[in-house]
Amino acid sequence: MKLNGIRICLFCVLALTACGKTEEAREQLQQARILYENKQFSAAKNAIDTLRMRYPRELEVLKETLVLMRLIERGESERNIAFCDSLMLVRTDEAGKLKRGFVFEKDSVYEETGNYVWKQQTVERNVERSYIRCGVDEKGEIYLASVYFGKRPLNHTGLKLSLPDGTYAQTASIPHDGGMNYRFKDEGNITEVVTYKGENGLSAINFVYSSDEKARIKVEYTGGAAFSLYLGENDKKAIRATYDLAVVLKDIEFMRRGKEKSVKKLLYIDSKLAGNNGDTEDMPSSADGQ
Numbered sequence: 001m002k003l004n005g006i007r008i009c010l011f012c013v014l015a016l017t018a019c020g021k022t023e024e025a026r027e028q029l030q031q032a033r034i035l036y037e038n039k040q041f042s043a044a045k046n047a048i049d050t051l052r053m054r055y056p057r058e059l060e061v062l063k064e065t066l067v068l069m070r071l072i073e074r075g076e077s078e079r080n081i082a083f084c085d086s087l088m089l090v091r092t093d094e095a096g097k098l099k100r101g102f103v104f105e106k107d108s109v110y111e112e113t114g115n116y117v118w119k120q121q122t123v124e125r126n127v128e129r130s131y132i133r134c135g136v137d138e139k140g141e142i143y144l145a146s147v148y149f150g151k152r153p154l155n156h157t158g159l160k161l162s163l164p165d166g167t168y169a170q171t172a173s174i175p176h177d178g179g180m181n182y183r184f185k186d187e188g189n190i191t192e193v194v195t196y197k198g199e200n201g202l203s204a205i206n207f208v209y210s211s212d213e214k215a216r217i218k219v220e221y222t223g224g225a226a227f228s229l230y231l232g233e234n235d236k237k238a239i240r241a242t243y244d245l246a247v248v249l250k251d252i253e254f255m256r257r258g259k260e261k262s263v264k265k266l267l268y269i270d271s272k273l274a275g276n277n278g279d280t281e282d283m284p285s286s287a288d289g290q
Helices: 002-037 041-054 059-101 199-210 233-274
Strands: 102-105 115-118 131-137 142-150 158-162 168-170 181-186 189-197 218-222 227-230
Touching: 002 041, 002 059, 041 059, 059 102, 059 233, 102 233, 115 233, 131 233, 142 158, 142 199, 142 218, 142 233, 158 189, 158 199, 168 199, 189 199, 199 233
Parallel strands: none
Antiparallel strands: 102 115, 115 131, 131 142, 142 189, 158 168, 158 218, 181 189, 218 227
């Protein structure tokens, strides 16, 4: 008789304990809902994570956290899309103004992405001239190119830019490959063009951009026969203007990709919410114990 009484008492204690933990879990779930409704998405996620760790056996409550978590992620995606749209409008307007100093070049047969080139640096305006040119593609990838024109070949592979005080920057070395480093001979004259895309030329571009506008910048063609020149004022202006445009175009591309990713995630979440039947996908296991 006493044993049965003890068992009944123990059962009641366990039942009350379980009931108490369920109520605690639901209270925390409600707190997470309030944070979600106030668009405090990160805080709401943290509240759900804490709930899952503290109450791994409250399966019914945990199922509800799955739906709430999807709603939170949906809210984040909508916010990201709105942010990207807003910033893209601003940056697109800035890009439109900056593009006025450029011409757009694209070979529809061989190129998927076109390039913006400063008007004074187009090939047509720089025939039979050794110079440094700069450009940027539609997605914001900037490049530097060293052009050599002369009677004797240099076989150069890189550049070194320096100031009178000894500070300098270098490009990467680009081996002759007929693409990023190509050479040809025409009527006894040699033309060499080496292109330094992205990181390969960024140090040199930053060097010009950060130098004083009136600074005398010496450019040495490296990797072959000795040859040097000084950057002209128009060429320095072109590099600076191209860098400014590249920053804006890269921002636009980043926002475009971010929006695209958020739209895909939004569609995925909506499909899950529409087909939600209390599934336990991604639900924490109760095997860990409390």
